[in-house]
Amino acid sequence: MPPKHSIAIIGGGIGGLTTALCLEQVGLTNYRVYERAPEFREVGAALSIWPNALRVYQALGLLDALRPHWGVIHRGYIKSASGNVLSQARPDYELPTVCMHRAHLHGMLVEQLPAEKLITDHELTDIEIGDEEATLHFRDREPIESDLVIGADGINSVVRQAIIGDGAPIYRGYNCWRGIATLPAAPTGYSSETWGQGARVGIVPIKDGQFGWWATCNEPANTNDEPEGALAKLKRIFGTWHDPIPDLFDNSGDILKNPLGDRVPTRGWSQGPVVLMGDAAHPTTPNLGQGACMAIEGAYVLAQCLRKYDHLPDAFARYEDLHYPRSAQVTKQSLRMGKMGQIENPVGIAMRNTFIGLTPDKVSMRMLDRYFGYDVTEQV
Numbered sequence: 213m214p215p216k217h218s219i220a221i222i223g224g225g226i227g228g229l230t231t232a233l234c235l236e237q238v239g240l241t242n243y244r245v246y247e248r249a250p251e252f253r254e255v256g257a258a259l260s261i262w263p264n265a266l267r268v269y270q271a272l273g274l275l276d277a278l279r280p281h282w283g284v285i286h287r288g289y290i291k292s293a294s295g296n297v298l299s300q301a302r303p304d305y306e307l308p309t310v311c312m313h314r315a316h317l318h319g320m321l322v323e324q325l326p327a328e329k330l331i332t333d334h335e336l337t338d339i340e341i342g343d344e345e346a347t348l349h350f351r352d353r354e355p356i357e358s359d360l361v362i363g364a365d366g367i368n369s370v371v372r373q374a375i376i377g378d379g380a381p382i383y384r385g386y387n388c389w390r391g392i393a394t395l396p397a398a399p400t401g402y403s404s405e406t407w408g409q410g411a412r413v414g415i416v417p418i419k420d421g422q423f424g425w426w427a428t429c430n431e432p433a434n435t436n437d438e439p440e441g442a443l444a445k446l447k448r449i450f451g452t453w454h455d456p457i458p459d460l461f462d463n464s465g466d467i468l469k470n471p472l473g474d475r476v477p478t479r480g481w482s483q484g485p486v487v488l489m490g491d492a493a494h495p496t497t498p499n500l501g502q503g504a505c506m507a508i509e510g511a512y513v514l515a516q517c518l519r520k521y522d523h524l525p526d527a528f529a530r531y532e533d534l535h536y537p538r539s540a541q542v543t544k545q546s547l548r549m550g551k552m553g554q555i556e557n558p559v560g561i562a563m564r565n566t567f568i569g570l571t572p573d574k575v576s577m578r579m580l581d582r583y584f585g586y587d588v589t590e591q592v
């Protein structure tokens with residue numbers, strides 16, 4: 213694609229910013245990122261970045277900038293609530309499996325980009341899509357016309373509603389609390405996912421005794437924890453689980469809560485000069501820890517396709533052909549893992565735990581290799 217095109221990226225999350233960096237790398241520098249928030253900032257707890265996504269940051273030359281922020285997963289366990297090890301794995305790839313504060317990853321991405329290309333306080337409210345260009349309507353702002361629009365505006369994407377129009381995301385039956393705890397006594401590199409009855413807890417290592425954690429529970433979407441309060445509720449549900457779970461909650465700062473959902477994988481990510489990426493294109497439940505990783509892979513694929521093809525429809529078609537099957541596989545597998553992890557029926561739990569306990573660790577790792585061991589930079 214010739215670099216004269218003006219490109220609008222809607223949304224300055226990890227997907228939108230990684231797309232901007234990938235566009236810079238291929239010489240398509242005539243873009244702006246439009247973010248609705250008053251500043252480019254990420255809230256949230258920890259994020260696991262698997263080797264498949266680190267490949268992209270390696271290709272962008274960003275590993276040294278990220279390294280000071282990350283902790284490495286040396287060993288991961290699946291445990292029962294009482295602490296029995298059902299399965300264990302040691303990630304063994306050329307690149308590490310790492311975890312970091314979301315804000316650190318996001319902040320590093322912002323630092324790499326020219327400030328004048330990052331536009332805040334621009335909330336897209338509507339988009340008119342023509343054959344050659346699109347008109348963007350922002351709240352309380354003048355409209356903007358653009359030759360290429362990349363919808364990176366997340367799971368509730370306005371751009372997706374203009375292209376696919378599939379309404380609200382699907383709630384999958386469990387909410388998720390998240391936080392970052394300081395646990396100096398916990399082993400470096402420790403990571404676990406613990407499966408109880410309709411409830412789970414995951415722990416990932418960050419740095420210097422800090423661990424990211426998440427906890428899920430089957431309940432209606434957005435259940436309000438008051439008047440009990442999130443902290444008391446978490447201690448009531450998980451307080452008798454194995455160590456270090458009971459210590460997580462009192463040793464954490466802010467505790468966030470979200471409903472978990474996704475969408476049915478759907479093709480048709482582009483219309484005219486407009487295309488979707490990241491959660492706007494392929495939102496997934498976080499059970500595989502691959503949502504942001506897929507956005508990072510997708511950013512790379514999209515930029516490479518725009519570099520290679522002169523015509524947008526060809527570039528978009530190739531991007532979707534390459535990235536749809538992979539992201540759909542992640543969404544479906546993640547949903548299955550969530551269903552298995554959230555089982556409530558005691559017989560089902562006994563069967564699940566027996567099945568996992570009997571599956572050799574090597575077999576489980578091999579099944580996950582297709583997600584984590586993938587090198588997108590060799591595919592495009």
Ligand SMILES: Cc1cc2nc3c(=O)[nH]c(=O)nc-3n(C[C@H](O)[C@H](O)[C@H](O)COP(=O)(O)OP(=O)(O)OC[C@H]3O[C@@H](n4cnc5c(N)ncnc54)[C@H](O)[C@@H]3O)c2cc1C
Binds near residue numbers: 247366368
């Ligand atoms: C509990 C939980 C844990 C997770 N853990 C992991 C993990 O460990 N590893 C992993 O890889 N993934 C994980 N994910 C998934 C990951 O968070 C998402 O896949 C990722 O953030 C998607 O990035 P994105 O940039 O596409 O969307 P978002 O992060 O949602 O960013 C969208 C951006 O667009 C902006 N925006 C939205 N609407 C508009 C608008 N109308 N106009 C302008 N701007 C707009 C938003 O303000 C935001 O900045 C997890 C998700 C959850 C919920």
